[in-house]
Amino acid sequence: MPNLVLSAKNLNVELGGEKVLEDLSFDLKEKEILIILGPNGAGKSVLLRTLLGLMPFNGEIQWKKDIHVGYVPEEFFVSSTLPLSVKEFFRFKKVSQKQILTALNYVGMETSEKFLKKKLGTLSSGQLRRILIAWVMADLPDVILLDEPMVGIDIHGRETIHDSLEKTWAEQGQSIILVSHEIGEIVKKADRVLAINKRKLFFGPPEKVITPHNLAKIYGSSIIL
Template structure:
């Protein structure tokens, strides 16, 4: 049963068409990786899916689906007067300390982080905090926009492990933007290659042929070929 159906989706900023005629479906419990070069419209696609941007076409979620969203980055200063504990409190509703402890465990963060400032923790830690923040809302789907830079490879690797752990344990559907094809091969159940329009869609090993990668990324394919296991 599909949890999301996208038909003829297009997004324009002024006269600039950023996404064009995107069609795909996501099954419940799937891990969809959206890949593509910089400026391909990956973040725009993610934002359109949850109505953060105006779009043309159809984005149809299953009824009563709850969506958690982890943005690529936050515009906050390092000295922002807001502790991680307070950040969790911003959700409102009856948030118990036990529930916070529980979600922190999901994302493998120590409780001490609650007293730290949201601006002073590392980017990797902040991403985990954001994932925990969205998990508090008991989402059915998690939309995860990977940061383009500023994060080391091992840190990113463990965040993916944590995400798949969440997917298995909580039965989440995950839609993520990724730059790491290695990760896509290993964990994604389906992949969407994007460069303004959809270039491929399907199971990673089938659709991520050398030709596809060549047309998606241009001449960079050699870099990816020796990476997958």
């Protein structure tokens, strides 16, 4: 399959003797938006981190050759006393001023020189999240993995960011893997949905797999206990 960006086969991950992911297989195509759903503790973040080579695993992970991967982690904290400006943070990536401004536009942030001079640690958690997304996108990765990117952003902000990101991704032809613990608007924008709870629950285009029966599989199983 020439247009595969990623192929994962029979992934097994253990944490402290406990199985966190079991026998998971899926793939990601070029320009595809894949949403990973699952209840809290289903192993979604572990899956992303395994794909990135941050966790030991059994099985097979095959990325397309020379691919440039970007990652938006779930947790990202900056001390308010750290004198690191927004601009300096972007400069870590050796990107030009123009690329910084373009990336800030993707996430609907202001691009004034005054804002660029602000300390990263003094931004609100929502602003910081948007900056992080823009930072990851600034040097145009081929694939972006986002772990609960909208946590801490209000509903209005979410819609704006989703719309603008979706447009940008379509323009740039990036592949996206987005982890979310809640089912919402976002799922409609996916090309395929992968639901997991340690094991694969279902995998396919949203119009086919998002059924009441399947949803009960995700959220029912977490309620039983």
